Amino acid sequence: MAHPPTRRDFVKTASAITLGLAATGFAPRLRAASSPGNKLVVAVLGMGRGFDHVKALQQIEGVEIAYLCDVDESWFARVVKSFDGKKQAAPTTVKDFRTILDDKSVDAIFVATPNFWHAPITILACAAGKHVYVEKPGSHNPQEGEWMVAAARKYNRVVQMGNQRRSWPGVIEAVDKLKAGAIGKVTFARGFYTNARASIGRGKPAPVPVGLDYALWQGPTPERPYVDNLVHYNWHWRWHWGGGELANNGPHALDLMRWGLGVELPKRVAYNGGRYHYDDDQESPDTGVATYDFGTCGASWDHSSCNPRSGESVPFVAWYGENGMRMEQIASGYKVFDGRGKLVDQGTGPGGDVVHIQNFLDSIRGKAKPNSEIAVGQTSSLLCHLGNISYRTGHTLAFDPVKRRILDDREAAKLWRREYRKGWEPKV
Secondary structure: OOOOOOHHHHHHHHHHHHHHHHHHOOOOOOHHHHOOOOOEEEEEEOOOOHHHHHHHHOOOOOEEEEEEEOOEHHHHHHHHHOOOOOOOOOOEEEOOOHHHHOOOOOOEEEEOOOHHHHHHHHHHHHHOOOEEEEOOOOOOOHHHHHHHHHHHHHOOOOEEEOOHHHHOHHHHHHHHHHHOOOOOOOOEEEEEEEOOOOOOOOOOEOOOOOOEOHHHHHOOOOOOOOEOOOOOOHHHHOOOOOOHHHHHOHHHHHHHHHHHHOOOOOOEEEEEEEOOOOOOOOOOOOEEEEEEEOOOOEEEEEEEOOOOOOOOOOOOEEEEOHHHOEEEEEOOEEEEEOOOOOEEEEEOOOOOOHHHHHHHHHHHOOOOOOOOEHHHHHHHHHHHHHHHHHHHHOOOEEEEOOOOEEOOOHHHHHHHOOOOOOOOOOOO
8 A cells, every 4th residue: 555645745746636637627437337137336434423334334235345445544443344254355445535536346435434525535436436425414515515516517427415314215205204294384404413522622732543544534625733632522513623513413403394394495594502511622512503594484503512401302393384293203103293292103124324334336337326326415514514603603694595605794705615725726
């Protein structure tokens, strides 16, 4: 295996790939789609959440995992061990995902890296002829979401976002019943998230752990010194890298709410809350409520990240209809209640990653359509980004859902995109 390139090589090559492929209009043919019976060769990036992708792929026929990729070599051992006794030999392990993009035998990549990597990798992968399964939220900011959709269209790639409930049979049945009038006219939806997250403390300068390529981990983000409370999870709570709980768990609930309400984008957004539980490095709120006005209906997402609210019983999502009726999404199914709170209908089905990943693979083969095609996924992620912009500015946002732009708010509009490390701004 070749050694990872220097940082200078990394930046230079990434820019060259992006600019060169964009200039030539390179759009490789759909190898797998033209041969539906062919085995699909894939790579998985990010061995944290990506290990779940690996375990799901190991249950699916007709797919070979050729590469595992992570900037931290310490992750590889447990994932490689999972191939013991399996039909497939352990994949090649690499630090630099561009090694995979150069391999023409790879049909698709699974992106389970930190959020700030989602869009740059997806765009480069599409340009290199790869189909992409990318975890939520798929983008760090609204502009990246637009670029991802544009890349999927330009290079004619299947790009699916990992909001798995779009493929769960019980949830599909629930939304179908909502659309058929199970609770009458649906006027509002509420989502809930609770946890018992501990303080992330105050980060101190420290040596980079052995095996971690911190420069490569930072990737497209402007460089910051290494501190001991950042990698591999607490980046979520700092705006430079993450999008807080709203971009972490909000995409799943808001996608369901939007789907069940039958709406696209709101005309007003507000997100209020704060960092109430601990005095530490976290910048995003641990408690808050994001609200969305779609004109004909509305939605809210209520999270309590550091207090599990023990004793309360709340659904993941609830939709409210006429005469006090409601439907709740619970586990991998649903329950319907009449105006007096009596259970009148319910359903369930399999959940997990396998069914959603299978849909992605079948879409590459031309046997299905992606259940969460990137434009659908990024519309839901935009709700999260708008909520965070509202929180960070302290403003209720007026939004044009047709032009997809924030109205009359320069401070908020500045957060539509981010700064990138020199040479790393995505280009389509």
